[in-house]
Amino acid sequence: MNVHVSAPADKRHSIDPAFARDAVRGLSAEHKSLPPKYFYDERGSDLFEKITRLPEYYPTRTELSILQERGDEIVAAMPKDAALVEFGAGSTAKARLLLAHRRIAAYVPVDISGAFLTRQAEALKNDLPHLAVHPVIADFTHPFMLPREVASLPKAGFFPGSTIGNFEPEDACAFLTIARHILGPGATFIVGVDLEKDDRTLQAAYNDEAGITSRFNKNVLFRINCELDGDFDISRFSHRAIYNRAAHRIEMHLVSLAPQTVHLLGHDIAFRAGESIHTESSYKYSVAHFQELARCAGWMPDKVWTDARRMFSVHALRA
Numbered sequence: 001m002n003v004h005v006s007a008p009a010d011k012r013h014s015i016d017p018a019f020a021r022d023a024v025r026g027l028s029a030e031h032k033s034l035p036p037k038y039f040y041d042e043r044g045s046d047l048f049e050k051i052t053r054l055p056e057y058y059p060t061r062t063e064l065s066i067l068q069e070r071g072d073e074i075v076a077a078m079p080k081d082a083a084l085v086e087f088g089a090g091s092t093a094k095a096r097l098l099l100a101h102r103r104i105a106a107y108v109p110v111d112i113s114g115a116f117l118t119r120q121a122e123a124l125k126n127d128l129p130h131l132a133v134h135p136v137i138a139d140f141t142h143p144f145m146l147p148r149e150v151a152s153l154p155k156a157g158f159f160p161g162s163t164i165g166n167f168e169p170e171d172a173c174a175f176l177t178i179a180r181h182i183l184g185p186g187a188t189f190i191v192g193v194d195l196e197k198d199d200r201t202l203q204a205a206y207n208d209e210a211g212i213t214s215r216f217n218k219n220v221l222f223r224i225n226c227e228l229d230g231d232f233d234i235s236r237f238s239h240r241a242i243y244n245r246a247a248h249r250i251e252m253h254l255v256s257l258a259p260q261t262v263h264l265l266g267h268d269i270a271f272r273a274g275e276s277i278h279t280e281s282s283y284k285y286s287v288a289h290f291q292e293l294a295r296c297a298g299w300m301p302d303k304v305w306t307d308a309r310r311m312f313s314v315h316a317l318r319a
C-alpha cells in the first residue's frame, strides 16, 4: 500500500528545480530513466565510498595501483611544472599519487561541492607546502574559466575513476572537446577508463554479495521520496545490473516488482510488473576504442598504462 504522508509545514524544504524536472521527465518517458548524478547526495556518496572498497569492485583499487606504480611515467608525460586540473575532484587521494612526484607546480581541483572542495584544498596545502592550490567551484561538464593564477602555466588535465564511462559516447566526445578547449594547446590529459572484459567480472562488480550497490541504486528513489515528496515503496523495486555487450556498457536498473502507481509533484507514474527505470550506464572501452573516441574530440592518443590483468587503463592524450 502506498500511503503518502506529507511533511508537516515546518519540515517542508525547498525543491531543487533541476532534480524535479529531470525526475519528472525521466519517469514520464516511454522508457523510464533517471540521471546517475542524483545518486550522490551525502548518503549516496557514502555508499559509493563503500562500493570502492568491495572485493568485487575492482576499478578503484586497480586504478590506484596503476597511479602508484606508474606515477613517475604518468607525470613524465605531462609538461614540466604544469598546473594539474582535476575534473570532478571528489577526494584528492588519486591526485596526491601524482603530486607526490613534485614535478607539478599547481593543483586546480574542480568540483560542484564548494564546502568539500575547500576542506580538501586546505588539507593538501598543509601536506604539500610547495604546491599552489587553486580550487574552482564549477560543474565540470560545462565550460568554466581556469583561475588567472595558472594562466601562464602549461596544463595537465586529470579525469580518473572511469567517470567518463557514465557519459553516452557522443557526450563523452563533447566533454573531451570542452576539456581540450579549457586546457588549451600543448596540454596533456590523463584519463582513467575501465576496460572491456569478461561478463562474470563485470556483473559481479555491480552485483556485490553485500548488497551495497543495490542500496546505492535505490538511493535515488529514497531521494525522490525525501526531496520531491515522492511516495515510492522502495521494497517493491529490485536492483538489476547487466552487461550489455553489444552497447559496451553495464546498465543499472530498478525493476518494479508489481503493477503500481507512484506519485510525485502532482504526477502519477504508472509501472507495469517487471518495468524498469534505467538509472545508470557505465561504458567500458578497449584501449583502441577509447583512443578512437579521443581522436574524435581532437586529442592525440599518447601513452597508455594498464595493470597486468588488463582490468583498467590510464590514458595520456596530447592536445
Ligand code: AVJ
Binding pocket: 051, 059, 161, 162, 163, 165, 166, 205, 206, 213, 280, 281, 282
Ligand atoms: C563512478 C561512474 C565510475 O560506473 O563504476 C559504481 C559508479 N555505479 N557502482 C561506475 C558505480 C555502480 C561508477 N562510476
